Structure formats: C-alpha cells, structure tokens
Amino acid sequence: MVQSTSARKSLRTTLEVPTLRKSYYAQTLDDSKKGKKVAWCSNNIPSEILDAMDITSVFLENYATVIASKRLASGFCAAGETVGFSQDVCGYARMLMGYVLARDKVPEPPYGGLAEPDFLLVNSYSCDSRLGWFAAMSRTLNVPLHVHDAPYQPEGPSHSAADAEYIERELRSLVAFLEEQTGTKFEPDKLRARRAISRQTSDIMYEISQLRKAVPSPMGSADMFTAVWPSMYLAGTSECEEFYNRLLAELKERIDGQIGIVPEEKFRIMWSGIPFWYDMRLINYVEDFGGIVALESFYRTRERRLPPQDDDPIKDMALSSVRQRAFPSTIIASIDDILEAVKEYSIDGVILSYNPSCRMLYVSQTELQKALEDQGIPTLGLECDMADERTYSEGQVKTRLDAFVERLLAKA
Amino acid sequence: MLEQFRQYHLARHQNARVWKEQSGSQVLGTLCCCVPEEIIHAAGILPVRIMGEHEETTEADIHFPTNLCPYCKSCFDQALKERYDYLDGLVIPNVCNMIKAMYGFSKLLLKTPYIRFLEVPQRLSDQGVDYFTKELRRFKESLEDFVGKPILDEALHHSIDVYNESRTLLEKVSELRKKSPPVVSGSEVQEIVLSSMLMPKEEHNRLLAGLLDHIEERDDPPEAGVRLFVSASILDDTDLFALIEECGGMVVADDMPMGSRYFFGQVDSNSEPLRALADRYLNKIACPRKMLPEERLNFATDRMLDADVKGTIIHNMRACDSHLYEYPLLRQQLESQGLPVLFFRGEETETEKEQQRADIEAFIEMLED
Ligand code: SF4
Ligand code: SF4
Numbered sequence: 001m002v003q004s005t006s007a008r009k010s011l012r013t014t015l016e017v018p019t020l021r022k023s024y025y026a027q028t029l030d031d032s033k034k035g036k037k038v039a040w041c042s043n044n045i046p047s048e049i050l051d052a053m054d055i056t057s058v059f060l061e062n063y064a065t066v067i068a069s070k071r072l073a074s075g076f077c078a079a080g081e082t083v084g085f086s087q088d089v090c091g092y093a094r095m096l097m098g099y100v101l102a103r104d105k106v107p108e109p110p111y112g113g114l115a116e117p118d119f120l121l122v123n124s125y126s127c128d129s130r131l132g133w134f135a136a137m138s139r140t141l142n143v144p145l146h147v148h149d150a151p152y153q154p155e156g157p158s159h160s161a162a163d164a165e166y167i168e169r170e171l172r173s174l175v176a177f178l179e180e181q182t183g184t185k186f187e188p189d190k191l192r193a194r195r196a197i198s199r200q201t202s203d204i205m206y207e208i209s210q211l212r213k214a215v216p217s218p219m220g221s222a223d224m225f226t227a228v229w230p231s232m233y234l235a236g237t238s239e240c241e242e243f244y245n246r247l248l249a250e251l252k253e254r255i256d257g258q259i260g261i262v263p264e265e266k267f268r269i270m271w272s273g274i275p276f277w278y279d280m281r282l283i284n285y286v287e288d289f290g291g292i293v294a295l296e297s298f299y300r301t302r303e304r305r306l307p308p309q310d311d312d313p314i315k316d317m318a319l320s321s322v323r324q325r326a327f328p329s330t331i332i333a334s335i336d337d338i339l340e341a342v343k344e345y346s347i348d349g350v351i352l353s354y355n356p357s358c359r360m361l362y363v364s365q366t367e368l369q370k371a372l373e374d375q376g377i378p379t380l381g382l383e384c385d386m387a388d389e390r391t392y393s394e395g396q397v398k399t400r401l402d403a404f405v406e407r408l409l410a411k412a
Numbered sequence: 413m414l415e416q417f418r419q420y421h422l423a424r425h426q427n428a429r430v431w432k433e434q435s436g437s438q439v440l441g442t443l444c445c446c447v448p449e450e451i452i453h454a455a456g457i458l459p460v461r462i463m464g465e466h467e468e469t470t471e472a473d474i475h476f477p478t479n480l481c482p483y484c485k486s487c488f489d490q491a492l493k494e495r496y497d498y499l500d501g502l503v504i505p506n507v508c509n510m511i512k513a514m515y516g517f518s519k520l521l522l523k524t525p526y527i528r529f530l531e532v533p534q535r536l537s538d539q540g541v542d543y544f545t546k547e548l549r550r551f552k553e554s555l556e557d558f559v560g561k562p563i564l565d566e567a568l569h570h571s572i573d574v575y576n577e578s579r580t581l582l583e584k585v586s587e588l589r590k591k592s593p594p595v596v597s598g599s600e601v602q603e604i605v606l607s608s609m610l611m612p613k614e615e616h617n618r619l620l621a622g623l624l625d626h627i628e629e630r631d632d633p634p635e636a637g638v639r640l641f642v643s644a645s646i647l648d649d650t651d652l653f654a655l656i657e658e659c660g661g662m663v664v665a666d667d668m669p670m671g672s673r674y675f676f677g678q679v680d681s682n683s684e685p686l687r688a689l690a691d692r693y694l695n696k697i698a699c700p701r702k703m704l705p706e707e708r709l710n711f712a713t714d715r716m717l718d719a720d721v722k723g724t725i726i727h728n729m730r731a732c733d734s735h736l737y738e739y740p741l742l743r744q745q746l747e748s749q750g751l752p753v754l755f756f757r758g759e760e761t762e763t764e765k766e767q768q769r770a771d772i773e774a775f776i777e778m779l780e781d
C-alpha cells in the first residue's frame with residue numbers, strides 16, 4: 001500500500017482542492033474527446049486567454065507535482081534519462097520527457113494520463129528549463145510551439161512604456177497564434193469578463209495574505225501549498241473567485257475564534273523554495289513540537305492594487321503584468337523580500353529547500369541563508385530534488401529538523 | 413605573429429590596465445555574445461569579455477551552492493578575488509538563469525561602479541527587434557551619462573565598420589582551418605578569437621589582416637589531425653582544443669559562443685545604426701536561449717559545410733540548462749549524419765583534463781579505424 005505523502009490540512013476549504021483538481025483533469029480528457037483543442041502550457045501562460053477562446057489548457061508543471069506527490073517521480077525521471085535527459089535536467093521536465101518519449105517505460109500515469117496536445121505554449125522568461133523542455137517536446141512530438149516572451153525587469157515593477165508595449169504585442173502574437181491554430185476569432189468581451197473576475201480574486205488573495213500574519217496562524221503552508229491551486233489553474237473563473245471567498249471567510253472565522261493550527265503556537269517557520277512534493281508531511285513535522293510553517297516564499301500577494309482596469313483586456317493584462325512581478329528578480333530584492341516577510345509574519349526561523357535541478361531558485365539560496373543568519377534568524381538548508389525522491393533520505397532530514405526545532409525552542 | 417594573440421590573452425588584465433592608463437578612458441566587462449560592443453566602442457570605452465580560470469573557486473563558494481554553471485561561477489570567483497578590479501563597469505544581458513542572476517549578485521557583492529542590465533528578447537520576432545532597438549537606445553543614453561559626452565551617429569557608424577571588419581577577418585581565419593593540409597590549427601584560431609574579445613578592435617584587425625596576408629606561406633604549419641567539429645555551451649580558453657591536437661585531432665569547425673557564434677553575421681551598415689545592431693544581435697546569434705532547435709541545429713551543421721569532419725565533440729558546462737535540453741537533439745542530428753559524438757560535461761577543474769585526454773584518445777583511435 002502506498003503511504004499518504006500529502007500534508008495534513010487544517011482548513012475545510014483546502015479539502016475541496018483535490019476534488020477540483022481531479023475533475024479539472026477529467027474535464028481536459030473529456031474536452032479532448034469532444035474535439036476541443038488542447039494546449040500543453042508552462043506556468044505563467046495566461047489561461048484566461050485560452051479559456052476565453054474555448055481552448056483546454058493543461059499545465060505540465062502542475063501535472064509533474066501530481067506525479068511527484070504520488071511518489072511516482074523516480075519511474076518517470078528514469079524514463080526521461082533513458083532518452084538522453086541527464087539528472088542535471090529539471091525533475092519536472094525529466095519526468096514529462098519520459099512520459100512523452102518513453103511512455104512504455106513510465107508507471108501508470110495519474111488521472112488516466114494527459115489529453116494529447118494540439119500545440120504547446122511556453123513562457124520564456126521564468127527559467128531556461130521551460131524553454132528547452134518545450135522546444136524539445138515540440139520537435140520530438142512534431143507539434144507546433146509558441147513562445148511567449150516578456151522583459152526580465154530585474155528592478156521589479158516597471159513603468160516603462162516600451163516594456164508594456166512589448167508585452168502587449170507579445171500577448172497579441174499569442175492570440176494570433178491561437179486564432180490560427182483553432183480557426184476561431186478572439187472575442188475581447190469574453191476576456192474582459194474573466195479579467196474582471198481575476199482582479200477581484202487577486203484582491204481576495206491579498207486579504208488572505210494579510211490575515212495570515214495573525215498569531216496564532218490561521219493558515220499554514222501545509223494548507224497554502226494546496227489552496228493556491230485554483231488561482232494558478234482556474235484563473236478568471238467564478239469557481240476560483242468563490243473558492244477564495246470561502247477561504248477568506250474561514251480565515252476570518254478562525255482569527256475571530258483565535259483558532260490556530262497547533263494548540264499552543266511556540267514558533268513560526270517560513271519555507272523558502274519549492275517543497276519536496278513526495279514528502280509533504282514534512283511540513284507538518286514541526287507541529288508536534290508546537291511549531292507551524294506559517295508562510296512560504298511563493299504565495300504571498302504583496303500588492304493589493306493593480307493599475308486601473310483598461311477597457312482593452314489585452315492591454316489591461318500587459319499593464320498589470322509589468323507593474324506586478326510575482327517573483328523578486330534579483331538577489332538584492334529577494335533578500336529584502338524575505339527579511340520583510342520574516343518581520344511581518346513574525347517568523348522565528350526559515351527552512352530553505354535547495355533543489356539543484358531548478359537553477360532559477362537554487363542559485364539564490366546560499367546567499368539568502370547567509371543574509372538571514374547575519375540578521376540572527378535561524379535557518380535550515382535542505383538539499384534534494386523537488387520531484388525526484390531517489391536522493392531523499394527521510395531519516396537524515398528529520399534528524400536535521402529535530403536539531404533545528406531544538407534551536408528554535410531554545411530561543412522561544 | 414600568432415604568439416602576439418596568445419600573449420595578449422595571457423596578460424589580459426595587465427593589458428587592460430595599461431590601455432586604461434594610456435587612453436584615460438574606461439573599461440567595461442561584458443558577458444555573452446548578445447551585448448552590442450559597438451555602442452561601448454563608440455563611447456570610447458574598451459569592452460572586454462569576462463572569462464574564468466581553471467582554478468579552484470574559493471570566494472564564490474561562500475555565496476553560491478554547488479550545482480551551477482562552473483564557467484559563471486569561475487568568472488564571479490575571479491571578480492571576488494579582485495582580478496577584475498580595473499573594470500569601470502559591467503554589462504549583463506538577459507540570457508540564461510545564471511547570467512541573469514549575476515546581475516543582482518554583482519550589484520550586491522562587487523564594487524564596480526557601473527552595472528547595467530541589458531534586456532534582450534528571448535524570442536525572435538518583429539516586436540523583439542523593435543523592443544531591443546529601444547533598449548539599445550536606453551543603453552546608449554546610460555553610457556552617455558556614464559562617460560559624460562554624447563555618442564554621435566558618426567562614431568556609431570564607424571564602430572559598426574570596425575566590428576564588421578573584425579567579423580570578416582575572423583570568419584576568414586576560421587575558414588582556413590578547413591584547408592588540407594592545414595595552414596592554421598584549431599587552437600591557434602581559438603586564440604585569435606579569444607584575443608579579439610579583449611584587445612582594442614582596431615589593433616586586433618591590423619594584426620589579423622597582417623597575419624592573413626602571409627599565413628599561407630608560413631614555414632611552421634600545424635600537423636594534420638583527425639578532423640573534428642566542436643559544439644560547446646562555452647569554452648573560455650584554448651585548453652580543450654590544444655588537448656585535442658595533442659591527441660592527434662584537429663578542430664576544423666565549431667559552434668561556440670566564444671567562437672563562431674561571436675563573429676557570425678554582419679551589421680547592416682546602411683540602416684539606422686541601433687536598429688541594425690538590434691537586428692544582428694537578436695537574429696544572427698545562434699544561442700539556444702533565443703533560437704528554437706530547428707534554427708540552432710541548422711546553424712551548427714552549416715558550420716561544418718566543406719569541413720569534411722570525421723567526428724564531433726559536444727562540450728556542455730555542467731548545469732547549463734539551455735544546452736542540456738538541446739544535447740539529445742543535437743546528438744541525434746549529428747549521428748544521423750553518420751558523425752560519431754563524444755560528450756563532455758564541463759567542470760572547469762584541473763583534474764577533468766586527464767579524463768578528457770583518455771576519452772579523446774580513445775575516440776580518435778576509434779575514428780581512425
Ligand atoms: S527549472 Fe524550476 S522553474 Fe523551471 S520548470 Fe523546472 S521547477 Fe519550474
Ligand atoms: S554555459 Fe550555459 S549556464 Fe553557463 S553562462 Fe553559458 S548559457 Fe549560461
């Protein structure tokens with residue numbers, strides 16, 4: 001019997017996600033059977049546009065985390081390695097290349113597998129892996145690929161007209177590609193409606209982020225790593241907005257009733273980096289000692305206000321995108337950001353995951369850890385791939401966690 | 413004459429310092445081939461390409477985890493060891509994750525006064541050229557502020573001419589590798605290319621033109637070897653090429669950022685200069701971070717035309733994502749053309765050399781059979 005690897009959740013709203021996710025994947029298979037066009041996408045491809053054009057989107061990084069959390073990654077990774085993608089390659093990409101090119105060698109895929117793609121969409125700016133990975137898939141599957149680009153904006157939000165104009169033109173190219181692939185005309189009204197919902201949802205998410213500062217913590221990362229799913233894959237739908245409304249209400253309820261995650265909250269931890277999907281119970285581990293992983297580096301909504309809604313929904317997306325960058329881009333910004341989060345969320349210690357195959361995040365971890373320790377904030381660095389559990393040693397990790405907990409308790 | 417190139421490269425830090433002193437001007441370091449050096453040159457500044465060393469990294473290890481591109485790490489290590497303390501500035505373009513990260517790390521940890529990030533579109537398109545043209549204008553203005561005087565259009569046109577001449581000369585000398593019997597060796601050409609990224613361009617052009625006038629009559633031609641093609645994510649010295657020659661091989665064609673990708677394709681000197689620069693630096697540099705496999709692999713195989721190569725070596729820096737994904741595709745393409753492939757995962761350590769020697773010897777022996 002496969003042991004449960006998922007984290008123990010405390011909020012009833014979070015428990016809705018697995019069902020949402022399952023029906024989302026079932027829907028994609030069903031859509032494909034009915035002849036709807038299917039796009040395999042990387043994260044950050046604006047699903048609202050696809051949705052408005054009645055295209056089914058399948059997000060491969062998400063599917064990779066599903067495989068990993070079912071502890072199937074090693075079989076998929078090994079298959080990817082047989083077709084030439086070395087262990088240096090991002091665990092997610094390696095798994096999916098295994099799935100694509102060596103399907104006879106991978107274990108039974110979750111949710112009955114993926115709907116086959118009519119075309120591929122990748123964003124070029126997040127990491128080198130995505131582009132290389134999607135380009136390799138396009139060539140080997142012989143399926144068209146569209147690359148969506150944007151400026152890197154190392155200094156964060158930009159007010160440059162050139163940056164906004166470039167993104168706008170890139171979005172229009174994406175739409176043109178989709179029109180060509182589907183033979184349907186893009187209708188701005190449909191996107192405008194979804195944008196309005198997205199804006200409302202982002203306001204709710206901001207409020208949730210603010211409420212998570214409360215002591216005792218009303219919602220830890222064990223819940224958030226799951227609860228973030230609708231915002232990433234159901235963006236712009238009322239289903240998504242309603243989900244976060246319920247989540248917000250539940251948080252308020254908990255705060256009013258002073259209900260924490262652990263009976264007596266003794267210390268609060270922040271998780272920096274991608275978690276180890278095959279052992280999410282690790283997030284709960286500290287709860288037995290009165291600790292809580294109260295925040296994760298990714299899913300904090302930092303700003304409330306998007307620029308005023310533009311009547312042209314593509315322009316609106318472009319403007320929001322240049323003014324808001326989800327990730328701090330430079331190490332300087334990352335340090336400022338983590339120190340600010342530590343303060344605002346009353347964090348006592350930080351766990352940093354070092355995922356050597358995800359260079360884009362991995363590269364900063366040593367310096368971040370150093371900056372935190374320099375400020376007297378205890379840290380623990382854990383190194384392992386986020387998906388491929390073959391190098392993971394649960395015992396070793398727990399021993400190190402025990403020592404870390406002791407350090408935090410001694411300080412508390 | 414060939415020795416002059418080698419000597420310049422070897423004493424590159426000292427040479428840059430002397431140049432600075434004599435000219436009273438500034439030196440800017442650049443990373444990657446997509447920084448249009450012409451604009452820097454037109455500002456009266458000497459652009460030099462940042463290179464690492466085959467030397468144990470110590471300082472960089474304090475700031476970075478282990479599994480990262482050793483070339484980038486080595487460059488940063490050198491900078492932290494103050495080997496680049498003469499630099500007045502650094503231009504860091506939007507290329508791979510590592511180089512992008514270098515921007516923030518440089519601002520955090522180095523004392524270099526001018527550190528400029530250059531946005532480079534990561535996809536080929538018309539809007540990309542438009543955007544890059546605008547970015548180059550912003551870059552030009554920032555350099556004008558930095559040196560305190562305008563960069564005139566005439567100066568820009570002149571720099572484009574100087575660089576076009578350099579690219580023509582480099583293409584010529586690299587084509588000479590293909591001759592049989594050889595008149596210039598792979599490592600000699602590599603030395604010429606590397607020094608061209610360090611030396612003032614006019615001087616390099618003069619030396620190279622002089623060399624090309626007489627090279628065919630040289631009395632010390634290199635020995636012929638098994639003809640090889642090398643594709644690399646980056647090689648910042650001539651060690652691998654020299655090792656190949658020691659083992660009885662000869663590199664007669666390449667696909668490398670500090671090789672063919674650096675000098676391939678001209679800037680249209682009849683167009684508006686910034687647009688012409690944007691066009692060349694975006695569309696002609698065969699980098700897997702911007703070009704899709706189709707065009708990239710075509711570039712690589714085109715470089716081999718008329719080269720009559722017997723085998724190929726692919727050298728990728730460890731953890732270089734862009735090249736890691738391309739590798740299985742390139743390998744398949746080369747093998748389908750009947751070309752055996754030897755693969756190296758680059759570590760930039762002293763010890764890797766001996767293993768490489770054994771592998772190259774065995775590979776060449778296999779090709780000779
Ligand atoms: S390298 Fe990192 S950011 Fe890129 S696809 Fe892999 S996990 Fe995602
Ligand atoms: S070798 Fe690869 S990772 Fe290293 S600098 Fe070049 S492109 Fe970046």
